[in-house]
Amino acid sequence: MRYLSPHTINEAVAALADSDGDVKILAGGTDLLVQLRAGMKAPGLMLDVKRLPELRSINVEKNCFHIGAAVSGAEMGEHESLKGSWPGVVEAMELIGSTQIQGRATPGGNLCNASPAADSVPAMVAAGAICTVVGSEGSRDLAVEDVGISPGQTSLGRDEFVVDFRLPERPPHSGDAYLRFIPRTEMDIAVVGAGVNVVLGDDGVCVDARVSLGAVAPRVLLVPDAANELIGRKLNDEVLEKLDAACRAACRPIDDKRGTVEYRTQVSGVLARRAAVIAFERAGEK
Amino acid sequence: MVKTHVNMTVNGEAVEFLCETKATLLDVLRDELDLTGSKEGCSSGDCGACSVILDDRLVCACLVLGAEADGGNVETIEGMADADQLHPLQQKFLEEAALQCGICTPGFLVAAKALLERNSNPTETEVRYWLAGNLCRCTGYDKIVRAVMDTAEEMKGVSK
Ligand SMILES: Cc1cc2nc3c(=O)[nH]c(=O)nc-3n(C[C@H](O)[C@H](O)[C@H](O)COP(=O)(O)OP(=O)(O)OC[C@H]3O[C@@H](n4cnc5c(N)ncnc54)[C@H](O)[C@@H]3O)c2cc1C
Ligand code: FES
Numbered sequence: 001m002r003y004l005s006p007h008t009i010n011e012a013v014a015a016l017a018d019s020d021g022d023v024k025i026l027a028g029g030t031d032l033l034v035q036l037r038a039g040m041k042a043p044g045l046m047l048d049v050k051r052l053p054e055l056r057s058i059n060v061e062k063n064c065f066h067i068g069a070a071v072s073g074a075e076m077g078e079h080e081s082l083k084g085s086w087p088g089v090v091e092a093m094e095l096i097g098s099t100q101i102q103g104r105a106t107p108g109g110n111l112c113n114a115s116p117a118a119d120s121v122p123a124m125v126a127a128g129a130i131c132t133v134v135g136s137e138g139s140r141d142l143a144v145e146d147v148g149i150s151p152g153q154t155s156l157g158r159d160e161f162v163v164d165f166r167l168p169e170r171p172p173h174s175g176d177a178y179l180r181f182i183p184r185t186e187m188d189i190a191v192v193g194a195g196v197n198v199v200l201g202d203d204g205v206c207v208d209a210r211v212s213l214g215a216v217a218p219r220v221l222l223v224p225d226a227a228n229e230l231i232g233r234k235l236n237d238e239v240l241e242k243l244d245a246a247c248r249a250a251c252r253p254i255d256d257k258r259g260t261v262e263y264r265t266q267v268s269g270v271l272a273r274r275a276a277v278i279a280f281e282r283a284g285e286k
Numbered sequence: 287m288v289k290t291h292v293n294m295t296v297n298g299e300a301v302e303f304l305c306e307t308k309a310t311l312l313d314v315l316r317d318e319l320d321l322t323g324s325k326e327g328c329s330s331g332d333c334g335a336c337s338v339i340l341d342d343r344l345v346c347a348c349l350v351l352g353a354e355a356d357g358g359n360v361e362t363i364e365g366m367a368d369a370d371q372l373h374p375l376q377q378k379f380l381e382e383a384a385l386q387c388g389i390c391t392p393g394f395l396v397a398a399k400a401l402l403e404r405n406s407n408p409t410e411t412e413v414r415y416w417l418a419g420n421l422c423r424c425t426g427y428d429k430i431v432r433a434v435m436d437t438a439e440e441m442k443g444v445s446k
């Protein structure tokens with residue numbers, strides 16, 4: 001197994017193209033090194049992307065945040081203006097692991113590990129984040145919800161990787177939130193996760209919304225039917241009940257030791273309601 | 287076997303070694319540099335016994351490759367005391383019996399030091415969340431948390 005830590009995107013793409021698939025991108029390593037240790041992965045090349053400047057910074061361009069795919073959770077949490085505009089995205093990332101894990105874990109790794117329970121992904125999907133993906137054919141845009149396709153599997157080509165996440169411009173009165181349910185308070189995998197992002201008009205009526213659920217299907221779900229219950233309405237009990245029902249209808253979870261199908265389905269609706277209340281509150285304050 | 291040539295600073299001293307790709311920073315510290323204070327509990331990021339500070343970030347040395355630390359600045363438990371003078375956290379852990387078997391102690395000390403450098407006046411909740419990635423099978427955590435809080439209190443007194 002070789003190790004390479006290129007300084008330019010072109011070098012990284014060339015190394016990926018040359019390696020004929022026998023390669024793993026290394027970001028924070030908090031998933032990959034555990035899998036390596038367990039003998040689940042044995043690539044010929046470890047391609048460390050943490051020295052690529054495009055993947056390592058958080059910038060604002062034309063009023064939109066660009067988050068490098070290999071920025072750490074701790075760095076996102078320390079970025080005050082990102083946190084101010086996208087508290088749900090930042091909180092979701094900060095839920096990952098412990099202080100030690102936060103120093104390493106990245107949003108690119110969380111997405112490309114393709115776990116349906118990855119915490120930052122529903123928040124990014126709700127936010128409407130778009131990834132810049134590069135490969136030998138050049139670069140392309142890919143919506144976050146189109147990256148993970150099944151557990152451990154992404155839609156990226158063999159020679160492709162994620163450079164950054166671009167969040168849309170933030171109009172006044174917008175807010176997002178992410179909540180997950182775990183049986184303890186720290187260090188566990190989501191049984192269900194729910195992300196809600198809304199934009200309100202001056203009158204408090206919702207003009208735009210996105211709702212996303214994690215850990216209730218083989219991939220993170222964007223749930224347009226749930227968002228449609230919010231759009232055109234103010235938040236009240238009846239709207240929350242419809243949001244809850246739309247989320248439950250979208251679930252296709254598994255039964256396992258951490259939650260049954262019925263339990264996960266019910267919790268998805270409860271979490272979506274609570275996340276919606278927080279997102280509306282945040283939107284109302286701005 | 288392809289090895290990577292690595293230069294890094296450990297506790298203020300420049301070190302240089304050849305490293306197999308699969309060797310973690312923890313393997314390098316313990317087996318190559320003979321710094322066995324950092325412990326191996328789980329090797330999967332769950333227990334925090336291998337906690338070190340890499341470029342001002344608290345990390346699990348078991349989840350960093352030695353090769354990744356090239357050019358890096360590493361602080362381990364061995365660098366915590368100033369010659370014979372224990373760090374106030376080490377002193378407080380002893381005084382308040384915040385350890386029993388001791389296997390988790392280096393990790394807790396390094397993690398607590400990283401906390402106090404960032405936040406000299408943490409609440410109990412902040413201490414507990416910050417240390418949630420460090421596991422202890424013996425103490426039940428209370429004495430550890432109290433020792434960290436008492437050290438913070440004492441260090442405030444000194445710096446006033
Ligand atoms: C103790 C512990 C607790 C954890 N708790 C949580 C938790 O609460 N919630 C949660 O969601 N996760 C958790 N995780 C899992 C993990 O920390 C996260 O998924 C993390 O975000 C992974 O990021 P990374 O940079 O470390 O990924 P890596 O391990 O570096 O990479 C993960 C995968 O993504 C690929 N990859 C990485 N970057 C890119 C890129 N830019 N382009 C293409 N492919 C890429 C890699 O090849 C690899 O297959 C935990 C892990 C540990 C060890
Ligand atoms: S040995 Fe590294 S966290 Fe347990």
Ligand code: FES
Binds near residue numbers: 384388423
């Ligand atoms: S003192 Fe024994 S594990 Fe903590």
